[in-house]
Amino acid sequence: MPDAADPATRDRAPAAPAAGARRLIGYAAGYAAQAAGSPLAALSVTEITSWGVLYYAFPVLAQDITRDTGWSTAAITAAFSTALIVAALAGIPIGRALDRHGPRTLMTGGSVLAVLAVLAVAAAPNLLCFAAAWLLAGAAMSAVLYQPAFAALTRYYAPRHLGALTTVTLVAGLASTVFAPLTDVLAAHLSWRAVYLVLAVVLAVVTVPLHLLALRRPWPAPPKAPPARRDGPGEPARDRAGVSATVRSRPFLLLTLALTLSAFAMYAVVINLIPLLTSRGADSSTAAWALGLGGIGQVTGRLGYGALVRRTSVRARTVWILVLSAATTAALAIVPGPVALLIAVAFLAGATRGISTLLQATAVSDRWGTTAYGALSGILAAPITTATALAPFAGAAIAAGLGGYPQMFLVLTTAAAIAALLAAGTAPARTTAAAPAGPTPNCQEDTT
Numbered sequence: 162m163p164d165a166a167d168p169a170t171r172d173r174a175p176a177a178p179a180a181g182a183r184r185l186i187g188y189a190a191g192y193a194a195q196a197a198g199s200p201l202a203a204l205s206v207t208e209i210t211s212w213g214v215l216y217y218a219f220p221v222l223a224q225d226i227t228r229d230t231g232w233s234t235a236a237i238t239a240a241f242s243t244a245l246i247v248a249a250l251a252g253i254p255i256g257r258a259l260d261r262h263g264p265r266t267l268m269t270g271g272s273v274l275a276v277l278a279v280l281a282v283a284a285a286p287n288l289l290c291f292a293a294a295w296l297l298a299g300a301a302m303s304a305v306l307y308q309p310a311f312a313a314l315t316r317y318y319a320p321r322h323l324g325a326l327t328t329v330t331l332v333a334g335l336a337s338t339v340f341a342p343l344t345d346v347l348a349a350h351l352s353w354r355a356v357y358l359v360l361a362v363v364l365a366v367v368t369v370p371l372h373l374l375a376l377r378r379p380w381p382a383p384p385k386a387p388p389a390r391r392d393g394p395g396e397p398a399r400d401r402a403g404v405s406a407t408v409r410s411r412p413f414l415l416l417t418l419a420l421t422l423s424a425f426a427m428y429a430v431v432i433n434l435i436p437l438l439t440s441r442g443a444d445s446s447t448a449a450w451a452l453g454l455g456g457i458g459q460v461t462g463r464l465g466y467g468a469l470v471r472r473t474s475v476r477a478r479t480v481w482i483l484v485l486s487a488a489t490t491a492a493l494a495i496v497p498g499p500v501a502l503l504i505a506v507a508f509l510a511g512a513t514r515g516i517s518t519l520l521q522a523t524a525v526s527d528r529w530g531t532t533a534y535g536a537l538s539g540i541l542a543a544p545i546t547t548a549t550a551l552a553p554f555a556g557a558a559i560a561a562g563l564g565g566y567p568q569m570f571l572v573l574t575t576a577a578a579i580a581a582l583l584a585a586g587t588a589p590a591r592t593t594a595a596a597p598a599g600p601t602p603n604c605q606e607d608t609t
Contacts, residue, residue, distance in 0.1 A: 199375060200313065200314065200317050200375050200376055200378065201314065201317075201318070201325050201328060201329065202375070203371040203372070203374075203375030203376070204310045204313065204314060204329050204371075204375075205328060205329050205332040205333070206332075206367060206371060207268075207272070207305065207310075207367060207368040207371050207372060208306070208307070208310055208329055208332065208333035208336070209332050209333050209335060209336045209339060209340075210336075210363065210364060210367045210368055211272075211275065211302075211305045211306055211364070211368055212306065212333055212336035212337075212340075213336040213337075213339055213340025213341075213343070213344075213360075214275075214279060214340065214360045214361070214363065214364045215275060215278075215279070215298055215301070215302055215305075215306070215364075216302075216306075216336070217336055217337045217340045217341050217344070218340060218341075218344045218356070218357070218360055219241050220341075221341055221344040221345050221348065222344060222348060222353045222356060222357070223237060223238065225348055225352070225353040226353050229352065229353060230288075230291075232288045232291070236288055237288075237291065238553075239292075240288075240291055240292040240295040241295055242550045242551070242553075242554070243292070243295060243296065243299065243550075244295040244296060244298045244299030244302065245299065245302070245546060245547075245549065245550035246299070246546070246547050246550050246551075247296055247299030247300055247302075247303070248299045248300070248302035248303040248306065248546060249303075249542065249543040249544070249545075249546035249547045249550070250303075250543055250547075251299070251300050251303035251304075252303040252308050252539040252542050252543055252546070253536075253539045253540050253543055254539075255267060255303045255304055255308070255309060255535075255539060256308065256309075256312060256534075256535035256536045256537070256538055256539025256540070257404075257535065257536040257539065258535075259309055259312050259313070259535035260312070260532075260533055260534065260535035260536050262380070263313075263316075263376070263380030264309055264310075264312065264313035264372075264376050264380075265372065265373065265376040265377055267304050267309060268304055268305055268309055268310075268313070268372040268376060269369060269372040269373045269376070270304065271301050271302075271303070271304025271305040271309070271372075272301075272304075272305055272364070272365075272368040272369045272372050273365075273369060274297065274300060274301040274304070275298065275301035275302070275305055275364055275368070276361050276364050276365040276369070277297065278294055278295070278297040278298035278300075278301050279298065279357055279360060279361040279364060280357075280358070280361050281293070281294035281297060282294040282295065282298065282357055283354045283355075283357035283358050283361065284354070305368065305372075307330075307333070307518075307522070307542075308535075308538055308539055308542050309535070310329060311326060311329075311522045311534075311538060312534050312535040312538060312539075313376065314326055314329060315522075315526055315531050315534045316380065316381050316531055316534065317378070317381065319381075319526070319531045322526065322531070323466075323467060323470060323519075323523060324467070326519060326522045326523065327463055327464075327466060327467060327519060330463050330515075330518050330519060330522070331460055331463050331464070334456070334459050334460050334463065334515065334518075335460070337456060338456065344356060344360070347359060347360075403533065404533050404536045404537060404540075407529055407533070407537060408537070408540055410589065411586065412528065412586065412587050412588060412589040413537075413541075413589075415583045415584070415586040415587050416479075416524060416528070416541065416584070416587040417540075417541055417544060417545075418580075418583055419479070419483065419580040419581070419583035419584040419587060420517075420520075420521055420524065420541070420545050420580070421544045421545050421547075421548045421580075422548075422576045422577070422579055422580035422583070423483050423486055423517065423576075423577055423580040423581075424517070424545045424548050424549050424552075425548040425549070425551070425552050425555070425573075425576060426486065426487075426490055426552075426573040426574075426576045426577040426580070427486060427510075427513070427514050427517065427577075428548075428549045428552040428553070429552040429553065429555065429556030429559075429569075429573050430490055430493065430510060430556075430570070430573060431452070431455070431514070432552065432553040432556055432557075433553075433556045433557065433560065433566055433569065433570075434448070434451065434452055434455070434493070434507060434510075435448040435451075435452060436448075436560075436566055437493060437566040437567070437570060438451055438500065438503060438504075438507075440565065440566055440567070441497060441498055441500065441503060442498060442500060443500045443503070447500060447504075450504075451503070451504040451507045452507070454504060454507060454508050454511065455507045455508060455510060455511030455514070456511060457508070457511065458507075458508040458509065458510070458511025458512040458513075458514075458515060459511045459512065459514050459515030459518070460515060461511075461512050461515065462511070462512035462513060462514070462515030462516040463515040463516065463518065463519055465516070466516055466519045466520075469516070470523075474588075475527045475528060475587075475588055476584070476585065476587065476588040478520070479520060479524075479584040479587055480581055480584045480585055482513060482516050482517060482520055483517075483577065483580045483581035483584050484578075484581045485509070485513050486510070486513045486514075486517065486577045486580075486581075487574055487577035487578040487580070487581055489506055489509050489510040489513055490510070490570055490573050490574045490577050491570075491571070491574040492506045493506055493507070493510065493570050494567050494568075494570030494571045494573075494574055495567070495571075521541070521542070521545065522538075524538075524541060524587075525537045525538045525541060528587070528588065528589050529589065556569060556573070559572055559573075
């Protein structure tokens with residue numbers, strides 16, 4: 162491990178940063194104590210922390226890791242991407258277990274595993290150990306990132322879970338805004354290994370006690386079958402056989418394929434937006450600001466999702482959101498400028514990504530209710546997360562093969578357009594079950 166004062170670590174002085182790190186950990190503990198009384202508040206805090214440490218710190222530290230160790234950027238990025246694929250695959254059994262037992266043990270254990278994984282990343286003596294540590298981190302991600310949090314909030318707050326989901330995605334959407342600059346500040350004074358040690362302590366202080374304390378309320382029983390509504394939920398899956406039948410159904414298969422294609426296109430756009438804009442005449446600073454404005458667009462899009470739900474059917478909003486994604490991708494491909502117009506399109510593309518997060522979070526409950534939400538959403542998320550992990554490499558390969566980023570964006574437009582067409586078939590047959598007393602889980606009348 163390099164010394165913090167070594168010239169290879171950019172003349173970092175340890176004393177002042179150590180005091181700053183202690184203050185950071187103290188602030189984190191204070192915020193965790195305030196959020197411990199509510200699952201929504203707790204998960205909002207743990208999601209922004211988990212995403213910040215497990216996801217957004219890596220791209221900030223990647224150059225330092227390569228410079229210090231000599232490991233190639235491609236190799237360390239492959240280790241990180243493999244973690245995302247592991248998270249996608251592990252999310253399937255995690256979802257089933259969460260439906261049965263609730264989130265407390267799974268998310269608390271996931272937080273402990275995440276802390277150990279980050280410590281292993283920091284201490285990795287060679288590339289093989291580094292990759293193994295990220296595999297461990299991928300298993301932890303499956304138990305602490307969006308999917309288990311969405312499942313917990315959907316069951317705890319149904320039938321008014323949309324507000325809870327919107328809140329947690331709005332807060333977690335700021336993870337890059339908080340943790341990317343925070344990680345950069347720490348990296349200016351500490352080695353990358355020391356930065357990961359500090360972040361591991363923050364992760365431990367915030368997420369472990371919050372998951373342990375705030376998720377201890379009794380796990381609600383599965384809801385009764387929803388009433389028949391036009392374009393509302395289909396027959397809910399109540400056991401493994403019901404889940405299996407739903408997963409094999411045409412609407413679920415089309416939904417999975419549509420959201421997977423759409424996610425691939427969206428995240429390939431994100432990763433390749435800066436080189437596209439610089440090829441159109443923007444300087445690197447302006448292109449970076451455009452990417453940042455796309456993040457603000459994500460938050461803006463999520464703020465408007467509740468109004469969209471009240472005014473549209475499940476099928477209609479799925480189709481139109483994916484159509485908007487295809488349209489913004491096409492505009493980035495064919496509009497040569499000016500740069501200000503391209504930045505405006507990038508903002509709209511960000512808004513579409515923000516809405517799509519909530520579209521995926523509510524895709525199962527809007528169609529099949531909340532009974533088997535964890536199992537179904539875990540299965541739905543696996544190919545989507547895998548596509549998201551592969552998108553950066555695939556996008557760059559397509560651009561290299563076709564001779565430029567505009568051509569690659571046209572290919573992504575085609576994928577997004579196919580996704581929108583497939584989305585038209587994602588509404589299940591209506592259930593004929595009798596209506597239970599009281600409110601029902603997120604069943605909207607078709608108003609389009």
